[in-house]
Structures are given as structure tokens and as C-alpha cells.
Amino acid sequence: MAMPSAEAIAHNMAGLKLSDPAPDSEKSVTELLQRSQGLMAELEQFKACLKERKQDKTVELRHFSTNLQSEIKSLERLANLDPENERVAHTISSSNFPFYSAVWNTAKGCKGITALRKRFFWCSGQTLLKSKRGDLSAKSNIKSVEVDIVAGEDLEWVKVNTITSRRMIFDLAKAGWAEDDSTDDEDDDIVRLDTEDEPEGLLKQAKLLVEASKSHSADIRRYPTSPEISTVLHRMVVDPFEKFSGTLNVDCTMIFSFISDLSHGRVEPKDWHHRFLIKQMEMENKDQLLPSIVWPACGTRKLVCTREAVVRAQEIVDTIGTNTEKKRMELLFDSNHESTRDQLAEEFQKLSEYRIPLKWQLPIWVVDVDISTIMSELPLVANDVSKCLNWC
Numbered sequence: 403m404a405m406p407s408a409e410a411i412a413h414n415m416a417g418l419k420l421s422d423p424a425p426d427s428e429k430s431v432t433e434l435l436q437r438s439q440g441l442m443a444e445l446e447q448f449k450a451c452l453k454e455r456k457q458d459k460t461v462e463l464r465h466f467s468t469n470l471q472s473e474i475k476s477l478e479r480l481a482n483l484d485p486e487n488e489r490v491a492h493t494i495s496s497s498n499f500p501f502y503s504a505v506w507n508t509a510k511g512c513k514g515i516t517a518l519r520k521r522f523f524w525c526s527g528q529t530l531l532k533s534k535r536g537d538l539s540a541k542s543n544i545k546s547v548e549v550d551i552v553a554g555e556d557l558e559w560v561k562v563n564t565i566t567s568r569r570m571i572f573d574l575a576k577a578g579w580a581e582d583d584s585t586d587d588e589d590d591d592i593v594r595l596d597t598e599d600e601p602e603g604l605l606k607q608a609k610l611l612v613e614a615s616k617s618h619s620a621d622i623r624r625y626p627t628s629p630e631i632s633t634v635l636h637r638m639v640v641d642p643f644e645k646f647s648g649t650l651n652v653d654c655t656m657i658f659s660f661i662s663d664l665s666h667g668r669v670e671p672k673d674w675h676h677r678f679l680i681k682q683m684e685m686e687n688k689d690q691l692l693p694s695i696v697w698p699a700c701g702t703r704k705l706v707c708t709r710e711a712v713v714r715a716q717e718i719v720d721t722i723g724t725n726t727e728k729k730r731m732e733l734l735f736d737s738n739h740e741s742t743r744d745q746l747a748e749e750f751q752k753l754s755e756y757r758i759p760l761k762w763q764l765p766i767w768v769v770d771v772d773i774s775t776i777m778s779e780l781p782l783v784a785n786d787v788s789k790c791l792n793w794c
Contacts, residue, residue, distance in 0.1 A: 431477055431481050434497055434499050435474065435477040438474050439474060441470065445467060445470065447632075448638060448639075451639055455639055455694075457640060460516065461515060461640075462516070462552075469498070469502065469519065473497065473498050473499055500564060501562070504562050504564050505518065505550045506628075507628040508551060508560060509638065510631065510638065512551055512553035512558070512560065512637075512638065513553060513554060514637075514638075515552070515638050516555060518552075519550055520552050521546050522548075523545070523546045524544070524614055525545070545614070547614045549611070549614075561607060561608075561611055563607070642699075643699050643701065646701075647703070648703055648704060649703060649705075650699075650704070650706070651708075653711055656696070657715040657766075661719065661723075661734060663726055663727060664683060664686045666730075666754040666756060668687055668755070690756070693756045697759050702763065703763065704763055705766040705767065706767045706769050707735075707766050707768055708768075708769060708770075709771075710771075712768050730753055733746050733750050734766055735765050736764070743763070747762065
């Protein structure tokens, strides 16, 4: 049976009424330069947000950032040349900025970004390979594909393509079947056009993405306008606390992070301080764990603590705690049972150099836990699960 010809495919594609984007008559090297610099400014804001959340080491942006910087330098050189020169005009019209802009605008609609412009390598039938360099692609048995946006904590891959409708028709026809000019029998009238050596058209890119991702999916959306970077930064970065429950169990370690003098401001090391304590001081002064990690993890969640943990923490505070640490301990659990949340936060603020979050839920609720009673109320399968967990 004869397959559709290139002309038939082109006719059907025309029926979709696709149109190439109209040329921008106001497009100039100055405009491209300004827009690329604006994109770089937004990218730097994203980097700063990642650094603030201690995620700058885990999100891969260097390749995209380097490419954009190179494009800006190229546009800066072109800005000093005659735009009427045919070669200069051609270089300007061939700028890569529209693609980088499309990638970035799409990224601003994604959640939990972990990489921009990341290349994946794999062998057929094997898992993905890791490489910090591109030398793997030179080996004949290794394939690779570049994913423009890796989001959803690595579960979502997005490929951005600025292909025109005319080029899309060409690629579809080239990857399908076309009628030959000869008049031999029917089987000879059909010539297969797609090969392993074909250029990376849209179809081949899609095939490579599917082969590389297997069970992954790419969600490509079209956004009519680019949102302000300040409105989307919070969702572009991975939220490590998103899957936390509405109630958090506070242990002794967390109690000490809430009440320790080291957690609430800079403490200068003394000669008589143990080296481990000095190391902790340096870490707290640098990372400020309470305002940067602990309080954000609490959010608006209800905080509870077992009575055993409270008793043990109180014993330690009574033994070696400072006066301010003892006061924070009282406020943390509202020992007098007379204060409102706002009153506790106000008193806590007097004992901290950091701003107490308005949504921090004080006091911590103390609960009595009877493990034997809880275990008796669980289904029988809980015993088997408990044995497995203990064995692990």
C-alpha cells in the first residue's frame, strides 16, 4: 500500500493554517542587545534566589548562562558595526537570542527547575550515562540529546523549538515517504527518506527525547506573555518542604535550634571555647540556619513534641543553658499557659537578632505518646512492616 507523498503531507499541513512569525521590522541589534541583557538580569535574579535557598550547587545553569553571555558579547561587537552591511545584517538576523528567550520564557512557567540546556548520554537498552564533558558523544555506540529545561525535580523534560511551519512541513515530508519519478512497479514508486544520518529535525529530536527519557514526558506549553520574574521565582526553584505534612514532630535537636544563642545572632568565639563549638559558631554565622532553613520548614505548620523530648531538653537547659536560652525554652512551650501566639512571638523577638516569622506557630504543643496503645490500634500488617524497618 502506497504511503502519503511529500505533496500530500504538505497539503495536509497547509490545512492546519500554520503561519510563520511575521518579521519584526523594528528588530535591530540595539533591541536584541537590550533584551538579552534584560534576560541575563533575570537569570542573575534566579541564581541569587537559588543561592539564598542553598540550591545553587544542584541546579545546572552554567551552559545556558555561558551561551547567553557569548551572545551578548557578539551583539555588543555588532552594535559597533554598520547594520546596513549585508554580512552584518545577516549575522544580526541569525542571532540565537530568540531561541534563548523562548527557553527562558518557557522556564518561567515551569516548577522545580534543576537544569537548563542539559545534555543526556545513553547506550541503547541501558540507563543514562553521566559525563561532565561532551566526549561521550564521539563514541559510536553512545547517543545523546539536549534537553532545554529539566523541571519537576528531574521528572519533567521540556524541549523548546523555534521551528517555522515551512521547516516543519519539510521535516515531516523528509521523514516520511515520497513518490519517486520512475514508473516501475508500485513498490519501486516509494522511496524511504529517513535514515540514521538525517539532520536533527523536529521528528528526530522527539524520537531521541522519547528514547532517552523512556517513562518521562515533555510538557511544551505556549505562553502568550512573559511573566515578571519576581512573580515566578518561588515556583522556579525546588521547594524542599512542599511534601511536608501539616503537623511537624519536633525533637530535642530542633528544640535546641529554636532556643540556642548561636541560632539567634552572632556569637564571638572565645579562647576557652571548644574547637567544635567554634566550628558551629562559624557555620551559624555563615549559613544562619534558623532563618534560612528551620523557620521556612516550619511555615504555618502545627508543631508538636513528645513529653519525653521536652523533659530531656529541659534537663539540659537547666544544667548548661544561658539565661536567654532558659527564657526561650519557657516561651517555646508557654510554660505559664497564659500567652497568645502574638505575645509569645513579641517576647521571642526581644531575644533574637532575626525577625520572627509572622506565621511561626507558637507555642509548641506537648503530646503524651503511648507506643503500645498506638501499635495496638494499627492494622496487623504494621507488625510486618516494623520488622522490616528494624532489620534495615
